[in-house]
């Protein structure tokens with residue numbers, strides 16, 4: 001499904017609104033938001049839960065069953081690449097066969113830094129980074145590995 005820039009920004013704005021629900025319970029994890037969209041409709045929403053519980057993507061994925069190949073994910077931060085307290089969200093998106101992913105920001109965390117994006121791309125999933133990046137930085141910048149905010153890679 002091809003969405004206009006206005007539609008894309010609308011969906012990422014919805015994901016940012018989800019992310020704002022995450023604080024303060026999610027701390028020290030960043031307050032990420034996610035929406036899943038099928039044919040211009042948001043079919044699932046998620047945000048970061050307290051450490052050890054759902055990440056935004058996992059919460060949204062838990063709300064729908066079946067094939068996601070016609071579903072687009074909008075996530076305010078690069079999906080995590082590593083299995084920490086919870087499984088990798090990038091791998092979960094691949095396993096569920098997500099159709100396409102839009103991420104607002106690259107996660108400067110040393111275990112991510114683009115690795116989550118590469119996991120998706122290596123699986124053949126189209127990924128675009130940078131949609132509403134400035135808004136995402138405003139919301140989450142101070143929660144991304146302390147003081148390393150300026151290491152966020154800028155992409156168009």
Ligand SMILES: [Zn+2]
Nearest residue numbers: 055080088089
């Ligand atoms: Zn995650």
